[in-house]
Amino acid sequence: MATKTRPETLQWLGETDGCLRLIDQTLLPLECRQIDCPDVTAVWEAIKQLRVRGAPAIGVAAAYGVCVGLQTSANADRAVFDEQLKKTTAYLASSRPTAVNLFWALERMERVGMHDAARSSAERLAALLAEARAIHEEDRAMCHAIGEHGARLLASGDSVLTHCNAGGLATAEYGTALSVFFKAHEQGKKIHVFVDETRPLLQGARLTAWELMQHGVPATLICDSMAAQVMKEGRVQAVVTGADRIAANGDTANKIGTDSLAVLARAHGIPFYIAAPTSTFDTSIQSGEQIPIEQRQAEEITCGFGKQTAPDGVAVYNPAFDVTPAEYIQALITEHGVISPVNQKTIALHLSLAGEQA
Amino acid sequence: MATKTRPETLQWLGETDGCLRLIDQTLLPLECRQIDCPDVTAVWEAIKQLRVRGAPAIGVAAAYGVCVGLQTSANADRAVFDEQLKKTTAYLASSRPTAVNLFWALERMERVGMHDAARSSAERLAALLAEARAIHEEDRAMCHAIGEHGARLLASGDSVLTHCNAGGLATAEYGTALSVFFKAHEQGKKIHVFVDETRPLLQGARLTAWELMQHGVPATLICDSMAAQVMKEGRVQAVVTGADRIAANGDTANKIGTDSLAVLARAHGIPFYIAAPTSTFDTSIQSGEQIPIEQRQAEEITCGFGKQTAPDGVAVYNPAFDVTPAEYIQALITEHGVISPVNQKTIALHLSLAGEQA
Numbered sequence: 001m002a003t004k005t006r007p008e009t010l011q012w013l014g015e016t017d018g019c020l021r022l023i024d025q026t027l028l029p030l031e032c033r034q035i036d037c038p039d040v041t042a043v044w045e046a047i048k049q050l051r052v053r054g055a056p057a058i059g060v061a062a063a064y065g066v067c068v069g070l071q072t073s074a075n076a077d078r079a080v081f082d083e084q085l086k087k088t089t090a091y092l093a094s095s096r097p098t099a100v101n102l103f104w105a106l107e108r109m110e111r112v113g114m115h116d117a118a119r120s121s122a123e124r125l126a127a128l129l130a131e132a133r134a135i136h137e138e139d140r141a142m143c144h145a146i147g148e149h150g151a152r153l154l155a156s157g158d159s160v161l162t163h164c165n166a167g168g169l170a171t172a173e174y175g176t177a178l179s180v181f182f183k184a185h186e187q188g189k190k191i192h193v194f195v196d197e198t199r200p201l202l203q204g205a206r207l208t209a210w211e212l213m214q215h216g217v218p219a220t221l222i223c224d225s226m227a228a229q230v231m232k233e234g235r236v237q238a239v240v241t242g243a244d245r246i247a248a249n250g251d252t253a254n255k256i257g258t259d260s261l262a263v264l265a266r267a268h269g270i271p272f273y274i275a276a277p278t279s280t281f282d283t284s285i286q287s288g289e290q291i292p293i294e295q296r297q298a299e300e301i302t303c304g305f306g307k308q309t310a311p312d313g314v315a316v317y318n319p320a321f322d323v324t325p326a327e328y329i330q331a332l333i334t335e336h337g338v339i340s341p342v343n344q345k346t347i348a349l350h351l352s353l354a355g356e357q358a
Numbered sequence: 359m360a361t362k363t364r365p366e367t368l369q370w371l372g373e374t375d376g377c378l379r380l381i382d383q384t385l386l387p388l389e390c391r392q393i394d395c396p397d398v399t400a401v402w403e404a405i406k407q408l409r410v411r412g413a414p415a416i417g418v419a420a421a422y423g424v425c426v427g428l429q430t431s432a433n434a435d436r437a438v439f440d441e442q443l444k445k446t447t448a449y450l451a452s453s454r455p456t457a458v459n460l461f462w463a464l465e466r467m468e469r470v471g472m473h474d475a476a477r478s479s480a481e482r483l484a485a486l487l488a489e490a491r492a493i494h495e496e497d498r499a500m501c502h503a504i505g506e507h508g509a510r511l512l513a514s515g516d517s518v519l520t521h522c523n524a525g526g527l528a529t530a531e532y533g534t535a536l537s538v539f540f541k542a543h544e545q546g547k548k549i550h551v552f553v554d555e556t557r558p559l560l561q562g563a564r565l566t567a568w569e570l571m572q573h574g575v576p577a578t579l580i581c582d583s584m585a586a587q588v589m590k591e592g593r594v595q596a597v598v599t600g601a602d603r604i605a606a607n608g609d610t611a612n613k614i615g616t617d618s619l620a621v622l623a624r625a626h627g628i629p630f631y632i633a634a635p636t637s638t639f640d641t642s643i644q645s646g647e648q649i650p651i652e653q654r655q656a657e658e659i660t661c662g663f664g665k666q667t668a669p670d671g672v673a674v675y676n677p678a679f680d681v682t683p684a685e686y687i688q689a690l691i692t693e694h695g696v697i698s699p700v701n702q703k704t705i706a707l708h709l710s711l712a713g714e715q716a
């Protein structure tokens with residue numbers, strides 16, 4: 001597998017007394033450097049500063065973050081361990097407000113940590129690490145399954161467009177949208193990927209282009225504003241992106257610019273697909289209107305290239321996400337298959353079948 | 359007038375023995391420094407190095423450049439003056455080989471310089487300066503007229519969105535799209551402008567945001583990928599951009615990303631306007647399909663602003679322009695009024711009435 005040519009996105013070193021090692025994605029593509037997070041502050045900082053990013057990878061990082069945060073409590077009494085567990089999960093939850101996988105992973109860790117309180121703190125810590133490893137391994141398997149299901153939607157000779165980074169760097173391995181391309185490529189289909197650079201943080205230029213090149217998949221970088229032109233020239237046959245959160249009705253939150261691509265794809269008669277694990281679905285919210293949009297700092301736009309590129313004091317609007325209405329999504333691709341058409345009923349059915357399989 | 363708070367884009371100092379002073383736009387928005395061009399080499403360099411940019415502004419700069427180049431020939435005999443005039447215009451024409459306004463202005467200057475050869479060289483030099491001043495003044499008047507016509511389309515309280523820089527820095531004063539906002543603002547209308555940063559060269563972030571702030575017009579900078587979100591949130595009531603070339607049927611070439619905005623504006627029920635002088639119409643071409651799209655260097659995208667942001671050797675597609683179909687344009691705003699609906703007949707009528715007025 002070509003992914004072996006680069007270090008893993010996330011790696012646990014040691015046993016219960018261990019440390020989370022991750023690729024510092026802020027340094028890519030110029031440098032592929034790993035950093036170690038020996039305490040929970042370092043994990044929080046890595047998530048906050050986008051050293052690790054992408055909903056599933058954040059979930060895995062947070063799960064290991066709980067282990068890192070609890071390892072000093074291996075000999076603590078039950079009340080102290082409980083308190084430390086709650087403090088740690090609450091702290092990690094404060095790192096990225098829109099990331100549903102973060103909350104999902106933290107709740108799962110908290111359930112395991114609280115479960116069977118008769119066990120010793122050391123046993124509970126071991127259970128937490130086992131759970132984090134399970135989350136990591138499940139994510140890896142999930143990504144491969146998403147790729148297999150999604151690859152069936154692409155024909156040899158197709159060019160596709162993607163936005164941001166829904167790749168192996170955003171997950172345990174392979175990613176969601178990129179897994180579709182990797183699997184199609186491995187199946188021998190001739191696939192070419194147009195990559196939106198994805199302002200302001202350039203995850204497309206820095207990460208997606210890098211991952212595709214590492215994997216040997218032909219890729220062409222464009223500015224976000226060029227997607228419509230590429231579509232108009234007939235250069236792409238599908239758009240595939242990841243997702244940060246999917247409401248019960250299929251409305252999908254993803255990196256700012258995704259909804260724009262969906263509207264443009266519709267106007268040019270090109271199918272628009274979302275690839276995401278079922279953990280991305282948040283059926284507690286009925287529609288995208290209830291998804292809060294994280295606002296980020298002005299400096300990401302005004303000082304984005306190591307150089308100030310806008311006037312001092314300029315007002316900036318910097319929403320990190322947008323919501324693509326379900327009606328613009330041709331299909332949702334999950335680890336259990338393809339949902340199409342996309343609506344509340346088809347999603348509920350898919351999730352209930354997935355639940356039976358699980 | 360608020361524009362008095364900043365120096366003019368282009369300024370002639372002195373009389374026939376003078377010098378061209380201009381804002382060095384490569385230093386904006388961090389520094390607003392004027393440079394003097396006392397000889398024709400300095401004018402050539404300023405155009406070549408994009409210290410002055412924007413088709414109309416380049417035309418004005420080149421016209422003054424001819425004056426600068428001829429002033430050492432005020433006492434020359436006829437043959438020497440003629441030779442120097444030809445040498446100067448040919449030299450200036452080599453600064454930006456694709457700028458149509460540059461050739462247009464230089465041809466106009468050459469015609470005036472050659473005319474009535476019985477006059478003395480000093481008289482001919484004076485005629486050249488008068489012509490350069492006329493080109494400058496005509497451009498200024500044209501921009502103000504575009505603004506007056508366009509401002510009628512905006513209501514107090516409107517927010518608008520613009521792309522790239524169609525401002526005073528690209529013209530003698532006020533610009534085209536920005537003139538619409540400046541005039542509405544001067545009329546006491548409450549106007550707020552969302553500014554696309556405009557990748558890859560960031561003319562929106564660097565120049566448009568600066569011009570609006572200098573003028574006291576409330577402005578908010580966004581990334582190009584955020585325009586759809588701003589529209590969806592009901593934050594803009596109109597989109598106004600400039601144009602590089604308009605075909606006989608109204609199809610309009612402008613900075614890459616413009617067509618994308620037009621499609622998105624349509625999807626969100628927002629009117630999309632183009633503001634441009636009648637000199638931008640090229641009725642020799644029937645439709646946008648005949649407009650060639652300039653492809654630019656990969657480095658504009660991969661190495662924007664002093665830092666490499668994409669992997670070594672990545673393939674890049676970098677079209678400089680796109681073409682917005684006439685059907686997406688609610689109205690064209692020229693110095694003679696507003697064309698709506700936009701089609702071959704309404705454009706032909708507008709241009710013939712404009713010709714009668716001229």
